[in-house]
Amino acid sequence: MNTENEANDGGYVRPELVCPAGTPAGLRTAVDAGADAVYCGFRNATNARNFPGLNFSVNELTDAIAYAHERNAKVLLAVNTFPPAGRFELWREAIDTAARLGVDAVIVADMGVADYAAQTHPQLRLHLSVQAGASSPEAIRFYCKEFGIKRVVLPRMLTVEEIAGIHGQIDCEVEAFIFGNIGMMAEGRCSLTNYATGISTNMDGVCSPAESVRYEEDAERNLNIKLDRFTIDRFAPGEKAGYPTICKGRYLCGVREQQGYYAFEEPVSLNLSALLPKLMRAGVTAFKIEGRQRSRAYVKAAVSAFRKAVDDILDGRDPGLTSLLALTEGSKETEGAFRSKLWR
């Protein structure tokens, strides 16, 4: 049976399209463009997109929940960083506020935070963030058993077949990323930024903080990307660029002395448009679009495109795939680990 026929069979579980919102305006844009759920965070270190000028105050979140609920969209709150000892109060307050405001779920990563939420607010629905790095059935079952996790967001390191295998061995829902930035390091287990800048991705909620990034043009008009005192890449004039992250930079090593090479990954974004039916068959019931740090223009384009693609599949049509290449890092797309284990 070929893929198209299977897709045309219909009979899929309607997947939830989970979309990013960095600001209240972004949230309204996502909802209006057809998001089933929107995820966002408070304006502090409790979430993994703690970028300046971004995110929600309590009042803004209150209004955002009302806006989304009036339009049958859910609001998921990311409280997905790791509180360092002595500063747990901020995370506790985020959980309490989430419960009070009636968010539809909280996305957690830290075991201490999950434990607090499960003990204090047993009615609060918990999703396991990709930052928890739960990549095996045993680990996922552990989180489900201990904290009553209802959905796991899988790391971007598994093939579709492996996702199907995991799905068959766990009792919770499965959410997978389908579009956006793809970091190369296991989520929640990377302190490269802290090593270079003194600001921690896990504890402060930011990878390559803007305050440590400098773009410098040299005499040959190359764009040098500096993270604190490290040059992490150099783009020739006109060469397409990406995010200024260590895992997308060029380096030298013993077997690559002559020319800098992308030691981890080149600037590229994830796009699984073509794999949506396969993912649905593998048991994925929530599709996540990355990009809370992106603009309303990005949110509108990406959410609209995937809304249409998912609806087409559900209605038995060939999914109409709008090109999103203009939004991607390095103007390149990849299916990453999802297509083949040779990616590793």
Added chain:
Amino acid sequence: MESSGAAISLGPILFNWQPEAWRDFYFRIADQAPVDTVYVGEVVCSKRSVLFEPYFEEVAERLKAAGKTVVYSTLSEVMLKLDRQVVDSVCGLQDSLIEANDGSSLAHLSGKPHHVGPFVNAYNEGTISFLARKGARNFCLPAELPATAIRVLCERAANVGATIEVQAFGRISLALSARCYHARAHGRTKDSCQFVCENDPDGMELRTLDNRPFLAVNGIQTLSFEYLNLINELDDLRAMGVSRFRLSPHSCDMVAVASIFRSVLDRRIALAEGLEQLKALNLGAPFSNGFYHGVPGHQWVAAGSTQRTPAKASTKTLELR
């Protein structure tokens, strides 16, 4: 050996050494190194596990016979069938102490006494308390935690009957990935790697485009270029209640490293002399201790220097109004 009330442990070998060199290293540790606890086991790549299997029992027996406590470390990243089988078999060892390095091993070990390794995100009091309820008796903390957090965690651990261990020497594990970067540098993939990582007993050094040493690659793991060295901080850490100092193995003379740390802990040599002796090992990379001081991890804060106040995002106050 523990007269000073602080133990020294030897962390698991992170690199792909030749199996015989691996065995001989542990024999020498057993015979000569003043360490109390030795962590044994492959934590980086399940493909390597089989390489050391023939010597595993021999090494453990020799270490135990020398009076060392042997703890078996589990894989840090568990995803593939082979990874899961390896974790399953290590966690199934009878009458043995296991150090959990991921969620799947925590699941296996739940309900019986075990150690929690630095690859588990035990960042705060809540996590320490929760894991202690599941049977955790010792926590080797994530390397990026600053002194302020270590202090609070020591207090909490004492309250829940657990001990705290801190890495004090060796390259710092900074990231894990599904992709093998050793294989990638050689134009291969993880499946077709042909174990190229064996060429770099301390990791493959990466330099920036302006030729500044930056990182070290070890298969799926990315390490610091600098060697962590908390010799200047030992007194403060002991005062906080840290009970074990972990030395992460390198190809340098680890018996000498352990002896220097033991001598400083026992006040048989002065701190400054200990530091000079470590420098004399010619590791080919500078020392760092930045994470402890809340500054970039690659930095070295000299003893007695005024510590920089970190201008961190985490100092932002709550804006939940």
Added chain:
Amino acid sequence: MAVSRTDPGWPLPQGLQDLPRWLIAPVPLFLLQPILTRIATHVAQSHPGLFERLEAHTHTRFLIDPVDLPFVLLLRPDANRPHLKAYRRHERVRHDACIAGTFFDLLDMIEGNADGDALFFTRDLRVTGNTQAVVTLRNALDDLEGNLVETILGGLGPLQGPASLALSAMRTIRGSRRHEY
């Protein structure tokens, strides 16, 4: 104020010929300045939320460089005393952060029709100086939804008519080359 009537090395870009002279010609900047001041004051008064998001950057000096226009703008988004001033490019005005791109790309971005990261990836947007300030401003502006340009027009008073005409001309031109997403 030094007024340069001709700006050597500045060719009129394709597609801009239809715009009103006061915007694109090498105008005397003293004519432009009252308009800019009104824009800044009006935006500040009608969007107080913007300054909350700007946090530490309300005193940062942003140089906004529409590379195809004959002048640059210096913005200091102080809520009480907002400052927006035009300079000739060769004046090399002191600033903390600079955002440079074509007028259309910058306009698309503040109107929420183009993604700043995407423009950066394709090298159509250049950022120098204090990166955090630029990211903060970008994020804060992105929360203003589509009414920022209307707000700006509202600030123009009697000039609203010509400015509206100018904008609709721009939109027409942009329609033929807007970003393909």
